[in-house]
Amino acid sequence: MHHGDRVAEALEVERELLLVRALEKPAPEALGVGVRQLAVARLPRQLEHGRGAQAAVEVLVQAYLGDRAHQFARGQGRFGAHRRALRPLARRGESAGRDSRSTGAYPLRPRTSPSSEEPVTPTPRLRFAPSPTGHLHIGGARTALFNWAYARRMGGKFLLRIEDTDRERSRPEYERSILEGLRWMGIDWDEGPDVGGPLGPYRQSERYERYKAAAEELLATGAAYLCFCSAERLDALRAERTQAHENPAYDGKCRTLDPADSLRRRAAGEPAVLRFRVPAGQTRLDDWIRGEVVFDNKEVEDWVMVRSSGDPIYNFVVVIDDIDMAITHVLRGEEHLTNTPKQVLLYQAFARTPPLFAHLPLMLGKDKKKLSKRTGDTSLQDYRDKGYPPEAVLNFLALQGWALDDKTTVFSLAQLVERFDPHHVSPSGSIFDPEKFLWMAGEYIRHDTLERVAERCAPFVVAAGLATHAELDARRDWYRAAVAAEKERIRLYSELPARIAYLFAKDAELVYQDDAMAAAKKHAERVATLTAYLEWLAPRLEPLEAAAVRDATKAWVKERALAMPALFQPLRCALTGAAGGVDLFEAMRLLGAERVRARLELALRRLAE
RNA sequence: GGCCCCAUCGUCUAGUUCGGCCUAGGACACCAGGUUUUCAUCCUGGCGACAGGGGUUCAAAUCCCCUUGGGGUCACCA
Known part of the structure; x- marks a missing residue:
């Protein structure tokens, strides 16, 4: 067949396909993947630009396809591939030899010198080899994660080896800390100093x-x-x-x-x-x-x-x-x-x-230099102590140099394992962005179950001295409700204590924050309003039905022709001492009738001047 | 300084292999609206990038070269 004929034929096929597409008919299978993709991708955009279907097709055919013909005829590039696809009998395979970069599949290298009985192993074996001269570094954590993810994805082995040849600086407690850090992130290993394995020992000082x-x-x-x-x-x-x-x-x-x-x-x-x-x-x-x-x-x-x-x-x-x-x-x-x-x-x-x-690629600090201790928080331990969810740490770390696809930023460990391909890791360094990290931590907390958030926050609540573990256990449902009220407001587990401290404060010692006080005092009639409201509220406090009282309160405000803030700002200050935060009726439920009454009465005096 | 690596919104990135799906997509941050008792969440919209210059090609973010910029490394550390 003549080149010219081929081109004409192909263009005819394309034109037809575009029409098919424009008319929303299913595209015939025989047309070839390349063309179909092309049309599917281009047409909607053309249509978006305000052209009719026919005009869009013409634009594509003429401006886009028209002068590409000779490449098609030469069998090059995508169009060439298309041609080859259209003609399965045509000669193929010019590009048979490819390097390891292009075979996404399995770049494992067989060993060249089988020393007699050594079998050629098809199982990928990867390792993380930290030196126990400090806590697990955030960059090291990512290295471990990537090695681990690839091993898991390929069904291979992941091992841990302790590089303690520097006798001066190596310390057993750092080794423990590193292992603990990895476990905290959810990384496990098949062979290592603690679990042993067939090719040990896994501590260099023992080798x-x-x-x-x-x-x-x-x-x-x-x-x-x-x-x-x-x-x-x-x-x-x-x-x-x-x-x-x-x-x-x-x-x-x-x-x-x-x-x-x-x-x-x-x-x-x-x-x-x-x-x-x-x-x-x-x-x-x-x-x-x-x-x-x-x-x-x-x-x-x-x-x-x-x-x-x-x-x-x-x-x-x-x-x-x-x-x-x-x-x-x-x-x-x-x-x-x-x-x-x-x-x-x-x-x-x-x-x-x-x-x-x-x-x-290196993980960089704000100064674009390699992340180091001097740059701030670089040990995994720091983030753990600060109350970052481990899932968020994992997710964020994976994003330093890699991406699941073009849209997804939040993904699970399982998704990472399913998709991780070192070949698609970016070669250029990335600056560690604490803002985004914080956002991601909050994202995980918001989407997590109440049970788990409550459980993970508990140590922070205890550490802040608000309550003991025993006390939290004793009032389990109440504590959970308190967490529920703040769950979407915290980004770190450690942020909870400060937010629920008002629930633990003695009524007379509740601190009114400056902005809360200022907001309350904007309303000249605050004491009168609060007095009237307390009188109205008192009989509805027990049992307190939050939703009902909320609605009724709004109606109450309306009846008296008040602005919402005229009641809510002094009320919020009285109950929580803060200018922003929880739903007030939720706070009332958490506080209980008696304390609500007490705090309101105290406020009548405290907000008087 | 030698050698090596790298270069898309302020930041993390998709797209780079194999040049036409790109009128360069998403996310964080920021700005403006909406929802809300406030704060937060949530929703809508906006701002915003192919470092520069040469090539190759009908066609370059994509391939090549140069320049510039950044980084890493140069131990009886790891």
């Missing part, structure tokens, strides 16, 4: 034998060498290089030492570190999020793997552990990107294929 063996192996093969340079020499070297605007890397002085000689010196007690011998050439990695990243090995220094004390260093142990624990995917912060060539080189030295790396 030193393994590192020592690996180090000696590398030393024996010459992939690593002993370095006897003193700290002083290294410092001087660094200073010199920095001043000369050069990369302040190790100069390789000990690189060429005779290995046997070095071994003897070490045996004689001379302090030595183990350095990795970085080969010439380039090191590349195919980052899941960023694509190919190439480093010139000249930029990678002969880094230290083992301290002179014999303790191994992060870049070394992380690789050993990831190999031993059969880690297939590594999702971690972007700050690790420049570490990666060192690690890739190590994998090569062990003849292993590296895992698939995904370097997550």
Whole structure:
């Protein structure tokens, strides 16, 4: 068939489809997905712009489709795909080979060097590897969340490993705190220091034998060498290089030492570190999020793997552990990107294929710099203590670098697991927005059940000294009603106590806030109004039917030709001491008849002047 | 400074793979209305972005290059 004929035919098909669509008929299946999508998407807009269906079709056909014909004929792009779809027998498959970025499905890399019995595992294994030198950082929490979500989505394993090779700063209580924080968020793990697992131990300090063996192996093969340079020499070297605007890397002085000689010196007690011998050439990695990243090995220094004390260093142990624990995917912060060539080189030295790396964008503070302790609240613990619902934390964290779709901002953990794809994580950093976080916390509280909100608020109420747990339990229904009255006004659990404090205050000691007092005193007749109202209200107080009294009160105000605020502002001040807040009849019910009467009588005096 | 990464409303983001669904969508914040006894919620509307410049193409937010800007990292830390 001639090109021209094809084009004509295709355009005819398109025109027909558009007409079909414009007339609201179902589109025939045979027409191909591309065209259908096109028409479905474009037509409504055209119609919205005030054109009739016929005119809209013409616009589309002429302005939009008309001059695209030659591309169609060449079989390119979407139109080409459309053509191929229309002609299933036509040749396909020019784009057969695709890289890992485009196969959304399953980018797991098989291991290349099956050391005999090691099976090729199809199960993704991901890990979170915090170092217990502080509480769980909010950025670390997101890293954990993403690793966890992907493992769960793929039916893989998620494990926890404690990176405590820094003996000075690592503390057991931080380890506990981190585990607790993860559990609080609802993240669980299949293998870890507390639950064990087949490829443990999962605490680096318990794996030193393994590192020592690996180090000696590398030393024996010459992939690593002993370095006897003193700290002083290294410092001087660094200073010199920095001043000369050069990369302040190790100069390789000990690189060429005779290995046997070095071994003897070490045996004689001379302090030595183990350095990795970085080969010439380039090191590349195919980052899941960023694509190919190439480093010139000249930029990678002969880094230290083992301290002179014999303790191994992060870049070394992380690789050993990831190999031993059969880690297939590594999702971690972007700050690790420049570490990666060192690690890739190590994998090569062990003849292993590296895992698939995904370097997550950094979470930034208002100053656009990496979120750090200095920037404010950065530990998960802080948000927990402040009364953020864990679901909101999870949701908000997931939104830093990822989105469920083009519209949804509030979603559940289950939805995250169902949809999370690291390939669609944004490569650019995100500024942490506390405002939006607060909004989201409120969103979760408003939509949560009363039972749960009441339960989660209780510790804050107790901590504020309003009541004991026992007292709240004893008046369970009352407490719940108090929470119900404020549920949509609080954004954090911790905001509840201040809002219900008026219920716990002694009547005579209720504090009138300035704005409440001012509002009440705007009304000259306040005392008279209140007196009359109290008289009217008293017999209706027991039992108090909130809805009925509310209606009746409004009628009462109307009858006396008063403005609503003339009664409500003094009344609100008298009962709650605040200018805004709960429905007053709800407050009356919560307070009980006696206290309502008492507070009103007190107000007659307190608001008199 | 070297190397590396990044660039859509003030902020979080969709759209970027594979160029035409974009007259660039949503959310927070902000502004204006409505509902309400007030506050909050809720509803309606508004403001508001493809960093700049070159290419490639019939067509560029999307691909390429340059510039600019921002960030990360350069330890016997992780």
